[in-house]
Amino acid sequence: MMGQLVHLVGLTSALPSPGQSSDPADDLVKIRVADLNVYYRSFRALADLSVEILERRITAFIGPSGCGKSTLLRTLNRMNDLVPGSRVEGRVNLDGGDIYGPSVDVVDVRRRVGMVFQRPNPFPKSIFDNVAYGPRLYGVRGRELEDLVEGSLRRAALWDEVKGKLHRSALALSGGQQQRLCIARALAVEPEVILMDEPCSALDPIATLKIEDLMRQLAQEYTIVIVTHNMQQAARVSDYTAFLMMDEERTGRLIEYGTTQQIFTTPRDRRTEDYITGRFG
């Protein structure tokens, strides 16, 4: 496992920096979704979906409301398990291992695949305790914990704003700060992938820009998957874009997947073009 990781890291460092990649074949696959079907009881929310998410790239899921893009995202760290009656068919491989495999500990999956939610959801605790929450679960204490908290806050571009008030309530922060705190909290457990479910939809434009800058920085170290309603945002930050739409049975299907540049400039599918040019959705 460790050897494989080192191997991957060695390979990826030779890759072009994010945003400059041209062909998906150049990059390493971090998550491979194959023939995925997701059901909520008898309702089929996603059908026959296959997609490859590349390491240290930002992949955006776009599409009209209800097309299943959030469902797809939440399938990647098994948060959908929490929905009563949900069922997953097909495979979701993380570094080649099926995260829905029978012997897989869901807790381990969620540590490796972190998540940032639509609305900032800090715990009603201090800023420090929010970031320390995850590491403490794994027994990190003392000096090591303080360093980890500081490092996570720095990487989330929040350190300078909060360093003097780490023990104040996280709820006193602004919305954008809270969201960056949630990102710091997710980073603190040292995940490999970060899922972001419309992370800016509750934020103002300036806070949104900060988060987008942050995402670009984080993409140098992490694989990022973002769901967004905002096509400009997808165009601005992502390297790859997947366009989803629902069919007549309201089942979500992947319509087109490619580099963001290709999807936004020369979409192959008529429906993608219609959506991107704002003709529906």
Added chain:
Amino acid sequence: MSRSTRWRSGSVRYAWRKLTNAGMLSLTGLAAFLAVVPLVWIVVYIASQGARFVSADFFTKLPTPVGVPGGGIANALGGTAILVGIACTISIPIGVLTAFYVADKPDTPLGLAVRFGTDVLSGVPSIVVGIFAYTVVVLPMKRFSALSGGLALAIIMLPTVIRATEEMLKLVPNDLREASLALGAPEWKTSLAVMLPAALNGVITGVMLGVARVAGETAPLLFTSFGNPFWSTRLDQPIASLPHTLFVYAISPYKDWHAKAWATALVLMALVLSLNIIARAWTMIRQARLGG
């Protein structure tokens, strides 16, 4: 034209509506006033009757026989504390854990049964609970005991604790639960580190309200803890309690015991009332703090 006639008829209707409004407002106001009267009356009357006998000795001395002046209710205070302590020890862990189960699995057969059960249990007359504790504890032990009284009170408290905790757990935003789980926290850890602190407020309020309720219960203690004119801390022996002492004094034929009954009533009422007020003030302060 039609518009102006409609307006005129409207103004008549408006006047009538204003009148109705004034009438109904006075009626509801009167009803509300009448609802407060008994409370104020009880408080004032008991205070005026009981205050004469309440002194420091009353809290620290043991009861005296009929005709002997002085004496207090120290045994009853201690007994009530012990009984309530037993009740809390039994009902808080069971109640809080049950609430977690019900909040997490409301649609399972057991979850539905528990919810229905707590509703029914809170409606069971307390004397019936007393008979139950008598059958289950007193008969096998062959004597009245603090333990049986505490058990009876625990059963009466249980629905309050379950309901208050469950309601609070339901109020914890799902976002927080997901945030914790998404960080790789196991469910038990999420419950303990996120759900319980958020619900703690409700648990404490629920427990205090439950204590306030059972501290004044007499019926379930009549044939469980029974009463004891001496100081006792033994769980397997009969023990005194405030409501039972009040009961014994009140039905006695002696004048000085009647006075003591009033004083005991005052102490009991002050205890229950202040518990209620503290519980509600606590909730309000916590809510204000969370809101800010």
